[in-house]
Amino acid sequence: MSECKLNHTHEDVKTKYESQAAFLPEEMEPLFNQFFEKEHTQDILNEVFHLLKKYDLVAEEEQGNRNNRLYLVLNNV
Template identity: 40%
Template sequence: MSTCKIDHSTEDVKQKLQEQSTYLNSQLVEKCSRFLSTDISQADLNELFHLLKKYDLSTDEEKNTRNQKIEALLSK
């Protein structure tokens, strides 16, 4: 993922999750939703946003990599 200078709000990340939810495993969507209902650092919000960004356009291999990174982020 490239680095971004924009700080994304919880609402930005929730919107991105909603946009990409049809392309994600339903369990992962649920885990992300629960994660977003907690107190999250700005760095984690930004990371999750960028893992979700353009998820639908990713190759299967890239989706697997992103899924692993999302799972790792959620289990912090």
């Protein structure tokens, strides 16, 4: 993934999640619900946004890589 210089808001991440939720593993839903109940650093918000960005369009292997990273982030915030 390329680095982006934009800072994404909590609402940006939530909107991106909602647009990609149907393509994500179902067991991530409660983790995202917990994620959105808290405040997070700008780095975390940007990372989650970019892991979700175009999730539905990437190859299955890349989805697996992103899932692993999302689980790591969501379980540790």
